[in-house]
Amino acid sequence: MVILGLTGSIGMGKSAASRAFRSLGAPVHDADHEVHTLMGRNEAAVAEIEAAFPGVTSVGTVDRGALAVRVFDEADGLDRLEAILHPLVEARQHRFCAIAARNRCPVVVLDIPLLFEIGSEDRCDAVVVVSAPPALQKTRVLKRPGMTSARLAAILALQMPDSEKRRRADFVIRTGLGRSFSLNAVRNVLNVARTLSGTHWPPPRVSPGRASPRIHRPLRA
Numbered sequence: 001m002v003i004l005g006l007t008g009s010i011g012m013g014k015s016a017a018s019r020a021f022r023s024l025g026a027p028v029h030d031a032d033h034e035v036h037t038l039m040g041r042n043e044a045a046v047a048e049i050e051a052a053f054p055g056v057t058s059v060g061t062v063d064r065g066a067l068a069v070r071v072f073d074e075a076d077g078l079d080r081l082e083a084i085l086h087p088l089v090e091a092r093q094h095r096f097c098a099i100a101a102r103n104r105c106p107v108v109v110l111d112i113p114l115l116f117e118i119g120s121e122d123r124c125d126a127v128v129v130v131s132a133p134p135a136l137q138k139t140r141v142l143k144r145p146g147m148t149s150a151r152l153a154a155i156l157a158l159q160m161p162d163s164e165k166r167r168r169a170d171f172v173i174r175t176g177l178g179r180s181f182s183l184n185a186v187r188n189v190l191n192v193a194r195t196l197s198g199t200h201w202p203p204p205r206v207s208p209g210r211a212s213p214r215i216h217r218p219l220r221a
Contacts, residue, residue, distance in 0.1 A: 001100060002107045002198040003123065004189070007115035008130030009159050010152070011141035013175030013182065017130045018111045020186040028109040029096040034089050039064065048084045053077070072154075086118065097201055107193045116160050116168060125198050128189055129169035131162055132176045 006021070006028070008014040022028050038045035039062035049067065050057040056067040071077035093110055100108045109128075112120050121127050132140075141152050166172050171192070173185045 001097070001105060001201045002125045002193050002196050003097065003200050004107060004109045004193055005115045005121055005124035005127040006109050006111045006130070007113060007127065007165065009137070009162050009165065010113075010155055011137040012130045012132045012162070013140075013173075014111065014113070014130040016175065016179075016182065017128070017173055017186055018109070020183050021109045021190070023183075024187055024190055026107050026109050026190060027096070027100050027105055028111055029093050031089050031093070031110070031112045034092050035085055036064075038085065038088055039067075044088055045084055049081070052080050052084060078158075082118070094203070101201055107190060114159065116165060117158075121168070123200055123203065125196055125200050126170035126193060127168065128171045128173060129162075129165045130173045130175060131166055132174065134162075136176045137162075 004021075004026075006014065006018060008017070018028050018030060035045075037043060039049065040046075042060040046057055046060060046062055049062050053067060053070045056063055056070055067081070071081050074080075097108060110120070110124065112118075115121055115124075115127065138149075138152065141147055142149065171189045173182060173189065175182050
């Protein structure tokens, strides 16, 4: 089974690419959706988040607005939140891959917004980056409720530059050129992916007390 990592900076069109992969028959695990689920009523992350950021939950649910304020106001807030969420999301990604493998899926997609930033490319056979011109990216993002230029700049400061993501990618899907263009690009990626040899499932066993080795793959594109 081939594991594709799907990523892209805010406003690049990654969600549309994710839907296209699904429409073409590739199962997709959405890390952002999983995070929102984990912070829902009585879900796995709620108690840990309340312990780390007292006062950001109510009736068993995380108030994401209140949490965002705390995370960005506290110097180590983002690191502490990620330390809670990342292991939980990875465990659900593992379960997703295990089910897909049992179902003999040839290709699965892990949709991870900060894939390069957190080193998740090492768990993928190839990485797909979704990209768009900066002006189009800004126009898209500023249409979102509550978004400002200052907030966009703060978000981009936490993300790897698009140029570097494209440099590291195995495949680049360019958006903003029409839906049919993007859909064909996704179809082409899947066609190539089905010819690859999956080497990341099942994941290698790691001895207790030892970290998983980081794998530096040569790029194919």
